[in-house]
Amino acid sequence: MSVCYMAYVSGVVQGVGFRYFTQLQARALGVTGYAYNMDDGRVEVLACGEREQVEKLIAWLKVGPRSARVERVLIEPRPYRDCASFSIKY
Numbered sequence: 333m334s335v336c337y338m339a340y341v342s343g344v345v346q347g348v349g350f351r352y353f354t355q356l357q358a359r360a361l362g363v364t365g366y367a368y369n370m371d372d373g374r375v376e377v378l379a380c381g382e383r384e385q386v387e388k389l390i391a392w393l394k395v396g397p398r399s400a401r402v403e404r405v406l407i408e409p410r411p412y413r414d415c416a417s418f419s420i421k422y
Contacts, residue, residue, distance in 0.1 A: 333383050334380065335409070335412060336412045337380075338408045339379065340370075340405070341374055341375045342405070343396075350367070350375050350399075355367060355420055357392050358379065361388055363385050364379075364414070364418050366419045367420055380410075
């Protein structure tokens with residue numbers, strides 16, 4: 333079953349390669365969507381794909397790369413949309 337979730341990641345998550353490492357994880361899992369640095373210091377991540385793979389990415393977001401310090405991840409379901417790949421938005 334395909335699902336989409338929007339995740340809002342708070343903490344020290346900008347300027348530490350968070351979007352890049354998220355993209356690597358998502359592509360390895362076959363998850364599509366994007367990662368985007370928000371003006372308020374959070375990273376917005378849209379994750380779409382098979383439920384199990386998306387849940388694995390969300391679990392990874394709660395830890396993040398070693399360079400980051402994740403404090404909170406807010407998850408919201410979204411209507412499924414078919415994205416071509418997982419990209420970094422600017």
